[in-house]
Every structure is written in C-alpha cells, then in structure tokens.
Amino acid sequence: MTRLVELDGTGPRKLDPSDVDDEKGDVAICQCGLSDSFPFCDGSHRRTEDEAEAETYVYRDGERAVVDRVVTAEEADGE
C-alpha cells in the first residue's frame, strides 16, 4: 500500500503543553497525512483501514482514488 500525500508546510511545528490531550495525557501525531488537524491525529486514519497492500491511493476533497502509476513532471514532459 502506498499513499500519496501533499503537504505545504515549510518548517517544523513546535508543540506546547496545550497540545496534550486532557483525557489521555498524550499527543497523537498524524502519520497517515489525512488529518484535518495536521500535525495532530484527528482519527482520519480510519479511512485507510481497508487499503489494499498492492495499491497506491490519493485522497482529495474527501474522496479516495486508486492511482495506476505516478508520473513525475519530467517524465510527463518526455525527459
């Protein structure tokens, strides 16, 4: 399974005490790339639970699509 994730951050986000979950006492960092509260986990990773190992996925505007192959701009231009 591969998931293509687009991020636009250009630097780190520093955590502070207000980022700690009051109930659980921890900070959950998103590792799936789908969180609307990135870099924090908001439970969106549940949408990935049925992904097939051999597929590549893109999530855009709330929809999931299977990608046949990834082409870089240089490949698309024939370079």
Ligand code: FES
């Ligand atoms: S790991 Fe990404 S939303 Fe939970």
